[in-house]
Amino acid sequence: MATDTAPAPAAPPPASDERLREVSQLSRLLARPELGAVVGAVLVWVFFAIVAYDNNFVSWATTAAIFNRAAPLGILAIAVALLMIGGEFDLSIGSIVGFAGMTIMVLSFPTEGGGFGWSLWPAVLAALVIALMTGWFNGYLVITTKLPSFIITLATLFIFRGLTIALTRARTNRTQLGNLDEVSGFGLADTLFASQFTIFGARFRVAILWWIGLALLATWVLLRTKQGNWIFGSGGDANAARSVGVPVNKVKIALFMTTAFAGFLVALIQAVQFTGADTLRGFQQEFDAIIAVVVGGTLLTGGYGSAIGALFGALIFAMVQQGIIITGVDGDWFQVFVGTVLVVAVIFNNFVRQKAAQR
Amino acid sequence: MSGNGTPLLEIRNVSKYFGSVIALEDVSAFVRAGEVTCLLGDNGAGKSTLIKVLSGVHKPTKGEYLFDGKEYNFNSPRDALELGIATVYQDLAMIPLMSVWRNFFLGSEPTKGWGPFKSYDAEYAKRTTKEEMAKMGIDIRDPDQTVGTLSGGERQSVAIARAVFFGAKVLILDEPTAALGVKQAGVVLKYILQARNRGIGVIFITHNPHHAYPVADHFVILRRGQVYGDYTKAELPLEQLVQMMAGGADLEALQHELEAASREGEEGAEELAETAHAIEEELDELEELGDD
Incomplete structure (x- = not known):
């Protein structure tokens, strides 16, 4: 009989495997995707600390400026990182920032100026719902057409930006709306999204807390929930993931809605901070976010990456920006620098990952 | 392996047509618990279609699908999976960038905690992966x-x-030993036997009679969409299986060709002889495993 519980023919596995090398903690650390960005952040900081020392780079004021600059970009980057790990792209996120910001402004703007005269919170809620719908729309199009998300979201980049400009102008005859601080409900929004706190005399914005909080939440979701496992699976090999029962389509649509949510949050933070919005807000931010994510060690092809890496990627981006401003180098050179950092970071990350895989 | 007991999974007189193409015609096969049924066939024999019928991807055009004596009509592979009919595809098995434990539990993650704080029980997953392996x-x-x-x-x-x-x-295994070296294929064959010894019915699809013979209790040979032969191991010596697989005439021609090739260089011949010897040893070892 074969069905009885005969002992397995193979010998019990040996207590230790001759093929298992002792791997040092350092080597394990090297295998983390965010390592390149952490090392890169240190290197960039040291670089500017030396070059721009006389310009007061090593100071709390500059540190605050860097973090304040990094926070909105970082919020976008974290969501983009999740989506990219899930194997998709979102080029429309900058347009969603503009769209959500103008939705808040047009809905809360006084009626005599062409707005709807709502109080702030209903307008914010409506903008949130609309932003989530744009994310769902992106995801739904990608899933049903099976076209690359690069193409779909390139199209929606133009559609959402065009709608923002066209609708705002048709309704209010303007491209900039202000005076949000005169709308009822602004006080609470100001506390939640635009207040500042002081550390060692430097003023940090509350957006930094949103940014770091979201990075921690995203990291927990990625590494310690089943949905996180599904994100890695969907990006690593969608067909294989499907064959073991991962709801790949739902995962991807949820991820597109997450990036749209991040766009909404940044729009809200900036609208409250500047007490207004512009139809061009968020312009080209999708590229900055993608750069931050890739510098943060996430694979463009999906299935591999981290939210903490995206956090450090955004930090590097902001350090370079701030460093160039305070050293007084011609701002025209900024893009050259960013492009160079991007290429170097990607090469460095690939190198680290290959080393790690060979351990 | 004994030849009695009711089949766990059985297909009776199954045909599958795609438009005017007859992919399968009147195919019957079965597997019992704790046995290995080998489906053999060359490329184009209808193996892939048969796997898809067995795993619930395709509905048969004609014929019956029985599991545990009851007739089923699956709408999707999920239905089959819920009954305990699992298919391991050659290339769809794993996601390379993910760790072993994440792969192992992908789609069926163990969780702990409550409500929104429910988290992936990574410790359990790692421990269980190691234990199960x-x-x-x-x-x-x-x-x-x-x-x-x-x-x-x-x-x-x-x-x-x-x-x-x-x-x-x-367990339906789609060409698990294809594209593997001799040693690696041997490892996989060993796990097929392990699964069998744990009382699982294994359907092992291959085109390699040398891989099939050491582990199978039962052979179903497909040719051009039809069952060409159905044998128990006792009825069929390896040589005959090889002959049937390749088609006697084809094989003889091939043998002549190989002999001609090996005469061309001493070194080549030696190498071939060594390879043949290695395969033989591997097979002996596996047969010993299979017999206990």
Whole structure:
């Protein structure tokens, strides 16, 4: 009989495997995707600390400026990182920032100026719902057409930006709306999204807390929930993931809605901070976010990456920006620098990952 | 292996047509619990279609599908999976960039905690992966290592262990030894026997009679969409199986060709002889395993 519980023919596995090398903690650390960005952040900081020392780079004021600059970009980057790990792209996120910001402004703007005269919170809620719908729309199009998300979201980049400009102008005859601080409900929004706190005399914005909080939440979701496992699976090999029962389509649509949510949050933070919005807000931010994510060690092809890496990627981006401003180098050179950092970071990350895989 | 007992999974007179193409015609096969049924056939014999019928991807045009004596009509592979009919595909088995334990539980993650704080029980997943692999006789060196760093044979083994752990009663293996070296194929064959010894009915699809023979209790040979032969191991010596697989005339021609090729160089001949010897040893070893 074969069905009885005969002992397995193979010998019990040996207590230790001759093929298992002792791997040092350092080597394990090297295998983390965010390592390149952490090392890169240190290197960039040291670089500017030396070059721009006389310009007061090593100071709390500059540190605050860097973090304040990094926070909105970082919020976008974290969501983009999740989506990219899930194997998709979102080029429309900058347009969603503009769209959500103008939705808040047009809905809360006084009626005599062409707005709807709502109080702030209903307008914010409506903008949130609309932003989530744009994310769902992106995801739904990608899933049903099976076209690359690069193409779909390139199209929606133009559609959402065009709608923002066209609708705002048709309704209010303007491209900039202000005076949000005169709308009822602004006080609470100001506390939640635009207040500042002081550390060692430097003023940090509350957006930094949103940014770091979201990075921690995203990291927990990625590494310690089943949905996180599904994100890695969907990006690593969608067909294989499907064959073991991962709801790949739902995962991807949820991820597109997450990036749209991040766009909404940044729009809200900036609208409250500047007490207004512009139809061009968020312009080209999708590229900055993608750069931050890739510098943060996430694979463009999906299935591999981290939210903490995206956090450090955004930090590097902001350090370079701030460093160039305070050293007084011609701002025209900024893009050259960013492009160079991007290429170097990607090469460095690939190198680290290959080393790690060979351990 | 004994030849009695009711089949766990059986198909009777199954045909599958795609438009005017007859992919399968009047195919019958079965597997019992704790047995290995080998489906053999050359390229184009209808193996892939048969796997898809067995795993619930295709509905048969005609014929019956029975599981545990009851007739079923699956709408999707999920229906089959819920009954415990698990299919391990050659290339769809694993996600290379993910660690072994993440792959092992992908789609069926264990959770702990409550409500919105429910989290993936990684400790349990890592421990269980290691234990389950050990039960199959594989020592996973480090559950955190990515599947991409495993060899092809190890990947198939993880996929098999995974299917067994999630309660497979019937395991359908699609060419698990194709594209593997002699040694690696041997490793996978060993795990097929392990699964069988744990009382699982295994349907092993291959085109390689040398891989099929050591582990199978039962052979179903497909040719041009039809059953060309159905034998128990006792009825069929290896030589005859090889003959049937290749078609006697084709094989003889091939043999002449090979002999001609080996005469061309002493070194080549020696190499061939060595390879043949290695295969022979491997087979002996496996047969010993299969007999106990």
